[in-house]
Structures are given as structure tokens and as C-alpha cells.
Amino acid sequence: MDFNDSPEEAAFRAEVREWLDKNAEKKTDTNTNWRAGLDDAEAMAKAKAWQAKRADARFAQITWPEEWGGRGGTPIQTVIYGQEESQYLAPRGYFEIGLGMCIPTMMAYATPEQNARFVQPALRGEEIWCQLFSEPSAGSDVAGLRTKAVRDGDDWVINGQKVWTSGAHYSDFGILLTRTNPDVPKHKGLTMFFLDMKSPGVECRPIKQMSGDANFNEVFFTDVRIPDSQRLSDEGNGWKVALTTLMNERLAVGDASGPDIEELMELARNTESETGGPVIKDMDVRQKIADWYVQGQGLKYTKFRTLTALSKGQTPGPEASISKVVSAPRLQDLTSFALDLMDQSGVQMDRELTGENMQFMASNFWAPGLRIAGGTDEILRNIIAERVLGLPGDVRVDKDVAYKDLPKGTS
Amino acid sequence: MDFNDSPEEAAFRAEVREWLDKNAEKKTDTNTNWRAGLDDAEAMAKAKAWQAKRADARFAQITWPEEWGGRGGTPIQTVIYGQEESQYLAPRGYFEIGLGMCIPTMMAYATPEQNARFVQPALRGEEIWCQLFSEPSAGSDVAGLRTKAVRDGDDWVINGQKVWTSGAHYSDFGILLTRTNPDVPKHKGLTMFFLDMKSPGVECRPIKQMSGDANFNEVFFTDVRIPDSQRLSDEGNGWKVALTTLMNERLAVGDASGPDIEELMELARNTESETGGPVIKDMDVRQKIADWYVQGQGLKYTKFRTLTALSKGQTPGPEASISKVVSAPRLQDLTSFALDLMDQSGVQMDRELTGENMQFMASNFWAPGLRIAGGTDEILRNIIAERVLGLPGDVRVDKDVAYKDLPKGTS
């Protein structure tokens, strides 16, 4: 049991470090951000340039086969690359969905010609992809989606609405799950396509979240035409294709980021208690810090166990599944408690008065979304119960009923 | 909004007090117990004598009609009587199930001759009744019970096992729910009887609980014969009859009793913290005391709201349903925390060393049962969700399936 690289891993890490030293700027402290001072267009351009550089050095998708621009590497090499890159001012955040979810789906189901056309531009950051599955009426139950695709000659005509689409407004292409047959049970009537996001009839609108920020989009489809050649797998086989994509999503969903133990301890050291002295002396504060600390450490070392499995070439065990279900409510509880510690001043979101403490308010408005996005607390517990512990699924009343006969309800 | 009796209530309270003063011994302090120094037989005899006295004064079942020995009184009068009686050394604990659940069921379904025979002796404490519904394989799902009743001439022959039967070993009679038809859905194949607990083939055994105490029984039925004349309502109508009985049970299930805020504060005052001084000065202790205090007060004043409804002649609202689901886990949490406060000495259950603190250990072993008996935490939340909030029931896969075709599982 140790934290050291194996000799092969150490060699790879050295190679990465050498390349990064030559090609990127090292962070001077952990808070510096590659985006500082850039507007959206500038940031995008910088990210695309960096992605091309990474791709050319075959560090963009390390585990992909060499023929697709990878190096046939191991998952642990990807982790090592990420660890090293995080110490440099390297752009992130535009290509992960495309390369992590969409392109692998393309590779599995598109024609060789299509892949020859699309994989390289995606890998080099020249084209950005998004994933169009969730709908207002189909969140946890993705297969209940309504967006219709109707065959018309060599095309399909799409009408409907998708939601929670990250990056839709700057994406060039997307993979799109649609309902092509309402007369069969819901999982059986779905078909997957890919499409040009600039197609006529596609409209993106930002979704304003409860915090006031807008990190996601909704996408409306009005008589959008997609050639049948852009169908991925057979008509009616969309659910199987989507599972490929979603499998990759589950691995991608990360931890809640936001203020953590250090920030809470800092707050508690600087906050005066009613009886004088910092509140970190109060036993309730200490008990909570300890609880959240061991939760955080538990997640950290659970990830180390996962990395170990990867490092040994094993498939990670089920332990990876607990990350979000622990960290999202933890962030909500921790930030709510921070507000409570600030007492009457916990309402203030005034930069001048509140200073660094603003992070607790901001995260307290972000955490509710984390408990929902990428699988709600409730769905994740179902998944742990069923896939990890092997408990039976819930009773399913929708398995054998034609989609059109299912109750529909509120969007 | 006040805590005062109405004029009618005040008059009734005065009447009760006058009668109690003449007929019972007032407690000198709240900890005195009517059982002190008595063995089981003596306690039973004392309780029976007192019950006869109460019945003769028409204070035993105040809301029953006069013809049955009541006074056609109101539920609030019953509450007032209970409040007053609790200040006297008045025996309790043998007749509540019989008079609260079994005899009302008899009154609704037995013949006039049977009621003429049984009601008075029960009311006067001469005969004790128990309720035989729960089974090892049918707890939350009472209607899934297995105990068979097979018709044989003018009799029914009973085979099976009941469990969690309070007072079975000293009961004279019982009401018994059985399965008479396994070929119809489970709720439709049940039939209710009453029987003499001294019948051949009835065997009671105490159930030893996890605490080591034995407050309940299991009752085995081996070829027990019950005349058809002791059937309550029609064959197959047992579930409807049982609902009458269970409706009364829900009202009877009370709070968790055990150490509460005063005892916890006493412990916290007398327990030294690591830093010296009593732990009641520690903020975590104070936060928890406050949380449990407001829960306790919340239940208390919820009860007052129920009493108010009763006092106005209304049916109590749904607020009564929250009592056990709050108080049972609260008792478990509070006593677990008390053990934690005692630190390493929290393991000791040594009368000499542990003294009054023994109550926390004892209740910590009793509380898990409270979270289960009379409806688990989970079932009670279902009930609140469905009956109070009006949410839909869960999917039922057992509604239309013959009992014999249902999966059976572990007892």
C-alpha cells in the first residue's frame, strides 16, 4: 500500500511533465485561472488551440487507439496526465462531452466514412459536440422522452425540445435521441441520430438557474430535417445506443466543487462567537468539521482505490458510484451551516462586506442543482442498491405498455 | 387560545377528582409506582379490583353508551379522567387492548347474546382479552398472514402461529384473524373469530427481545377448535373486521416513553467534559438538547391541538399520526447520544457504577423495537403520505393474485 507510481507510470508522468513544461505555462498558485482576462470568444480560441496541441502530442484521448489519434494507453495514464495538467494554465471545459460521450458513440455506430470525417476535427477541438437526451418531461426517466422523429423520404423530421444541454450554443454537432414509434413500449420506440447544430429549425436558449447563472441550454427543434444517413444504429435501437453514451456519462460525473473543509475552518477561525472567541472553539462546529472532513477523505481515498484498480488494469469497482451522492448534499449542508455560522450577516451577498464568504452563498445556490444533475440523490441510491448491492428493481408498470398509452403528466 | 377547561369540562374534572380522592391513593411523588412491592399475581389482583371499581363508577369506558356500562361521554372526558387518574396510584396495563380494540370489535360483529355474556366481565376486569393478528411472516403486511382456519362440521380448526401478542399468557379470550380461503386475493380470504385462550392446542411462549426482556408473546395454534358461532362477521370478511380493530390501535399507539430532555440535561450537567466543566456547556450538546426539546414540545402541543378538536366534538385531524414516527427515533438518537456523552463509561450497565444513567442504556435497547412495533417508521411515513397528504399508494402487485400464488419468503 503506497502512493507511488509504478515504474511505468513514473516514466509516463515524466514524459507528460516534460511535454507540459515545454508547451504550457505553469500555475504560479492554485487559484490562477487560464480564463483570467479573456472574453468568451478569446477563451474558446485559446482552448481550441490547446486542444489541437494536445491532440498532436497524442495526449488528448490517451486511451483511444493510435489509428484515432490516441496512444492505446491506460485509464491510469489519463489520470496521471490530468493530475499533471492541472498544475498548468491549460484550458478545459469544451470538449469533454464530445470526446467522452458523443464520439465514442459515433465510433460504435457511425459508418467508417463518417468517423473519418468527424473524429479528427473533434479530437483536435475544431468541432464541438453536445448530447441531446434530457427533456422537460423526461429527466430521471430519459426513455420517456417525447421529441418526435418522423420519416419523410430520405430524411427524418424532428420536432420537440431538449433541456440541460451543456454547450449547445457553441456546439457544431450533437447526438440526438428521438421517439420514432409511439406504438411500442417506450424503450423500444427510440432512435438515435447525429446532426449539425446549425441545421434550420434548431434554436438554443440559455436556461437561467435559480442562482441567476445560466450554465445550460434548452434546445428547440422545429421541423428540423436530418438525413437518414445520420441515423446511428437501427430505427428502434436508440435506447441501446443511448446506454453506451450514458455509461460514459456516469464515469464523467464528478464531485461537487466548492468551499470545503479548509474554507470552513478559515471561516470558523475568523467568525466571532456570541461569547467571544472564534466559533471554531465551539464543539458543534468541531463535530461538523470532523464529520465533513471524514466524508471528504472517504471520497478521496475511495477514488484512490479506484485509481489502484485502474492502475492494475482492472475495471473500477462499484465504490466510484458514491461520489456525487455524498458530495452534493455535503456541499449543501456545509454551505448552509456556513451561512448559519455567519448569523445575521449570512444573508449578505455584498462583495464589499462579505468578501471571500461569498463562495458559501454562491455554492449554497449551486448545490441544489448538483443534487439533481447527472442523477438525483434518489436515482443514485436506486443505482447503488440495484447495481452494486444487487437488490431487485422497483415494480415497473411501463415495461409492456405502448408509449402512447402511458400517462404523461407535468413537464 | 387557552389551556383551561370549558365549564362542562371543569365540572367533569371536579367530579373525577372527588371520586378519585375517595377511592384511590394520591401519589406522593411522580416516580411512585402502583406495582411497587407486588408480584405478578398480586399486581393483577389489584388491577382487577381497581378496574371493577372504575367500571362501577362508570369511569372505565366513559365514551361507551350507558347500556354497556359507559356514560355516553366524550373523548375529552376520557382524556380528563386519564390526566387526573395519573396523579393517583391507579393500576394500568391489562385491559386497554381488550376494551380499546377487542370489545369494540365484538360490539360491532358479535351477537347480542355474546355481547351480553362478554362485555360486562371485560369492562369490570374479570376477563382479559388479547388481539391475535400479527404473524412471523405478516408484520407490516398483516393481510399476508398464514394461520389457517378450516371448516369441520360446526367447528373451525386452527393451525398456525401469531406473534407480538401482548398479554396472551394472562388473557382469557382473544380475537383471531385467520385465512379461510387461499384461492382468492389475500385480503378476501380472511375470517375473524373470537376464542377462549384456554382452548386445547393454544400455547403461549414469551418472546425474548434484544434487550433480554420479554414483554410480548408468540402464540401457537395446533388443531385448535373454534365453534362457528364464534365467527365475527361473514367468512371472507375478516379484513374489514380487522380494519375496525386496527383503526382503534392506531389511536392507542402512544409516545415513546423513556429518558427525555430533563434527564439528558441532568446527565449533561453531571458529566465532565474533556476540558473540565460539565458538558452542558458544550455547544454540540446544547444544539442537540434544543432540537430534541422542540421536537418534544412539538408533539406535546400537537396533542393539545388534538385534544382541542376532541373537546369541540370534532374528529382529531391527521396531526395525531406523527407522534410515534417522531418519538421513537428521537428516543434512539437521544439515548445513543447520552451513551456517547458518557464516553468510555457508556458501555457500563452496572447498577453500582452507572446508577440513574442505566435508563439511557435500557432505553437504547428498547427504542429499536419502538421504531418497529405498531407500524415501522417506513409504514408510518407511507400512512402520512397517503392518508394525510393524499399521495397515491405504491404499485400493488398482490391485489388480484390468489393468496396461494403469492411469493412467500422468509418468516
Add this chain to the structure above:
Amino acid sequence: MNFDFSDEQKMLRDQARSFLEDKCTSQTVRTILEGDEPYDKELWAGIAEMGFLGAAIPEEFGGLGLGHLELCVIAEEVGRVVAPVPFSSSVYLATEALLAAGSDSQKSAWLPKLAAGEAIGTFAVAEGNKPATAKNVNASFDGSSLTGTKVAVPDGDVADVAIVAAKSAKGTALVLVDLNGPGVSRRNLRTVDPTRSYAELTFEGAPAELIGDDGEGWSLKERVFDRAAVLMAFEQVGGSQSALEMAKEYAMGRIAFGRSIASFQAIKHKLADMYIKTELARSNAYYGAWALSTDAPELPVAAAGARVAAIEAYGFAAQENVQAHGGIGFTWEADCHLHYRRARNLNLALGSGRVWKDALVTRLEQRNAA
């Protein structure tokens, strides 16, 4: 035993409910949330016209001369609709302070205006990032004028009069300041709940007069806060109940996996927990209402209990209402965040739950010692 509101009080509640549901929709709240207006002036005028502001003010001072039980039922309805008006500052705090300790001339000067909604009142005790304790009082009162800063003052941007905690020769004093007078400057603050205003108030020799006894300011502040805690608990219970009803309505209508999500235990039990906490808070609030309305010696314990239970209920209901809604609950478009914001606001406004729990235990200890 009559542990319920009277039929007349319930009628008043129904009246308040139908008025407020009509005049204060979620769009009303959003207009304030998203716009530049500090509060909804039309709604405020309507509330004044209904007499709600002066429910507990004697008729001689322009109120309805009802009692605090009547104010409690109104407060619950104000909470249900997340009303974007300075009700709590003006009614629970300023009015209560004047009723508790105002001189006849102070009452005559301000209560009729407060009752009519012509003036808005507030109470300034928060001390920025420091706890609001007697020791930390920053402003000072020299017998006729006030100097110092108070932040954050609820509705301080729109209030006409404030009761302010200040250091005085005799210790702590509460003083009354006409905020439209000289020596007062205000700065608006951004907060977690823009549907209610907060401001920083700076006093530079602002004319001020003592309210209550000099040196007794802090105990008077505690008395007023106990009274406000009960009233605000009703507002929180109203909010909690409303969040529960939103969650229930959404869950009933939302279908996943072919059935209403309200039929899944994870959702049912969540709603049951919201119900349980709301009922526990309601019962604690009732006890507080009894103590408030009868000026009972139990008020300090009852008020702290009401506040602690109300904070627990509203915080939980507002948070889990978002969760029960799933994705849509997290959007600006859904009304869930109106409660989420208001819950955080009310749960901190008179001091956090943590501080009140500590105070509750102190009061229990004092009661036991007595």
C-alpha cells in the same frame, strides 16, 4: 383546553389568504426579485387598507385593536405567498418595540402611520460580520443624537423610522431615529433574497430619542425579538406549508417510469418528513402565540422553541421542494427558489438557529434553576 384559533381568527385567516393569494402571486414576487423596486407598493397599500399592519395596534393609535393571535394568522398567510413587502420589519419589530416601550408621544407619532402603511419601520441591531451582542454594539448615543453604522438592516433602504441599538452612558439603549431626517445615509445591499431589502445605515449625529429606559436597551431588544420570533415563526410555517404544497402538487402530476413520482417511497417519505417538520413547527408556534398573546412568563422559552422549530421546518421544506421538483426545480423559471431564498432570509433575519438553540437551552437552564 382550547389550543386553537377561534372561529373569528380563522375567518380572518381565510380573509387574509384570499386577499393575499389574489394580490400576491408568484409573478408579484418575481417583479420585485427581478426589478429595481425595493418592495411592492401596491401590495403594501392593499395590506395596509385591510388593516393587517395595525392588527395588534390599539384603536386609539389607528390600529384594529385586535390581538397578537390575529397577527399570527395574518403572518402565516404573508409567509405562504412570500410577500415582497417590509411586513416583518415594520410590524413584528418596529411596531412591537413601540408597543412594548414607546412613550405616549412616540406611539402617537408613529403607530398611526405604521398602521396605515404611511411609514415603514425597522429595527437595527446587526453588527456586520460580528455577532449581534450587547458588547458588539457599534453605534453610540449621546442623549440626543446617534453616530455609527448598522449593517445589515432589514428594509433599511425604505424604512422611515428605525429603532437602533446604541451604546449610551448607562450601557445599551434603544433609540428611535427618523430615517428621513438629517445625518442618515443608506446603502443598498445585495442579499440571498432580493425580494426583501437590506441596507447599511450610517448615522452621523442623526437626531435620536431614547425609547424605553436607558441602560435597559439590550433586555428590551430581547423582549422585542422574542415577540418577533413568534410572529416570524408563523410566517415561516406559512412558507413551509406552501413549499410542501408545491412539492406535493408537482409530484402528483409528474410522471416517471409510467407512474406519478408521488407514488415512489423516496418522494412520499420526503413529503411526509416535510409535513412532520411543518406540524411540529406549527405546534411550537401555537405555544409561542399563546405565550405572546397572554404575555406569559413562558414567552422566552416558547419564543425560542417556536423559532428553532420554524427554522428547521422552513429550511428543510424549501430545500427538499427543489429536490422533489428535479431539474425544473433548479431553474429560475420555477418558483422553488422563491422559498429557498426566503427561507434563508427568515432563518437568519432575527439571528441563526444555532444562536437561538443556545439561547433556548440557557433559558431552560434558568427555568430549571428558578
Add this chain to the structure above:
Amino acid sequence: MNFDFSDEQKMLRDQARSFLEDKCTSQTVRTILEGDEPYDKELWAGIAEMGFLGAAIPEEFGGLGLGHLELCVIAEEVGRVVAPVPFSSSVYLATEALLAAGSDSQKSAWLPKLAAGEAIGTFAVAEGNKPATAKNVNASFDGSSLTGTKVAVPDGDVADVAIVAAKSAKGTALVLVDLNGPGVSRRNLRTVDPTRSYAELTFEGAPAELIGDDGEGWSLKERVFDRAAVLMAFEQVGGSQSALEMAKEYAMGRIAFGRSIASFQAIKHKLADMYIKTELARSNAYYGAWALSTDAPELPVAAAGARVAAIEAYGFAAQENVQAHGGIGFTWEADCHLHYRRARNLNLALGSGRVWKDALVTRLEQRNAA
């Protein structure tokens, strides 16, 4: 990155599991629970024969000369089966104290016997109803003999040797006492977990010798307790995992309303929570194991983290295992209470979670300050 046990260590775990599952059934535990024997002597002899007692004892002192990682995997298995033997007292406490601070002659005198199970060791620091702090140490050591009382001492009724915290001329000292020698009396105690013994030990001029440096007794005690906390965390994780598996197995087989109760979300989510807490505890324990096995400076933080997480996991799993079983879970006949008792015992044995959380934060503060 190799954050896992080695294949050899996993093989040892499998070996320990199959041995313990075979030799220590729930009937084995019940025999001790219900009978007069203080521990299962046959099982103890078997464990000794397997070499488990001396896994971390060097070969020169009669042990297997493996390391602490090996002891961790064994401890987990001891916890799974709720073994009714003085394993933790003798191995995590007495043996660790001797390894950490024993003189060569002390090691030679005791380690071979402890490794062979011929002697049982324990560690006496609890101070009755007072917290076990240096200030509260009751016994005193005059350089050659010990006088005073220790209560409750785990396995104090059956131990042959104890390390005892005592006041000395230089402050606090740990001393080693042969409990079969003169001046020692013992009284058995009833506890929440009769499958493990506790006793009150009274020393009246009992011959004693210093272990470690005089005056450094308390910091040595803390070092030993940190090491024991990691080992016990594995025992708790084993118990927690076992309680989860019991709950799962029962829920899968139990039918209500026509379906396995394991298909109801209330049960599924309960089991998921048991799993989550167990995994978090396991990962914290792994970190503790790394720190223990490498004598890392992170040990104080890692040990406290391991203990806090283990307490949370085992307490919850043991409690909710009863609940998942429903009525049967509450009976003596069901095995649920074996875990319920043991969880309460282990969760308090080295000091409560509350005390360890406080210590954890102190250590984090010290680390940050450093």
C-alpha cells in the same frame, strides 16, 4: 498508486475469513453472550494457532513478523464475526504498547506469550464516569508499585498483564502490571455487550514497572490509542459490512405486499446508505492503515479520521439492520442485536466519536499551524 492490500494480504484475509466463519458462528457468540464464560477459549486458542495474535510481532518475539497491514485484514474479519475474544485488548492495545515502548526484557517477557495466546493483555485508562484525560488519572505509581482503581477495563477480568496509566513523580507514566501478581483485585462488570468482558481493577501496592519514559505516559498512551484506533476501525468496518449483508439477505428474502421488501425504495435507500457509510469508513481505514504501516507523520489525523468514520458506519449499520428486519430484528433470537451491542461497545471502547471528532479537529488545526 497502489492503494489496496497486496495479493498476499488478501490471501491472508481469505484465510482468516474462512477460519473465523467456520469457528465463530453466531452460536459461538451467543454461547458467550448467554453463558458464564468470559470469552471463547477454544476460538482464542485457534486464533493463536493461526498466528493472528502475533501477526505484527517480530519473529524474534514469537510473532509471524508480518506487518500492520496484515493485522488490519485480520481485524476486519474478527469484526465480521463479532468474535467473543479479547483480541482488541491483547493485540491492538497491550501488544502495540509493548512494541511501541517496551524494553527488551519487557518484550521478551510478554510478547511471546501474547503472540501464543498464553497471556492476555489489556490497557487500563478509563476513569469511571470521568473523562479519560491526563488530569483525571486516578492510580499512582511510586516507582515500583501501583495503587488505585481503573474502571472499566476491557477484558480486565481475564487479562494477565495490563498497561496502566498512573500518576508519577514526573507527571503521567504508563506502567506494566502482572495482573496475576499480588495487590490486584478484579470485579466483573455488566455492560451493553456481554460478548466481551469488562472489569473494575483495583490495585493496592501491586508491583509495577515503568513502560516507556516516565512523565511521557500520556503522549505514549495517545500514540498507542492512535494505532489501536486504526486496527479497531477495520474491526468496525468488518462489523458494518456484516450487518449490511445480514440486512440485505433478509430484505431479499422477506416478502410483503407480494414482493421482496428489498424492492421498496425505503429499504433500498437504507441499504444504499449503509453501503455508502461502510465504503467511506473503509477508505478512511485504508488511509489509517497506510499511515500505521509506514509510521507516517499523518498517523494522528489518519487514525482519528478512521475512527470517526468507522463509528459512524458501524453505529448506523447495526441500528438500521435491526430496522430492516422489522419485528424479528428486535428479538433475542435474531442476530441483529449481536452487532447492535458490539457496535456500541467498539464505538465507545477507545473513547466516543464525539471526543475523537474534537481531537481530529485539534490535529487538523495543529497541522495547519505547522
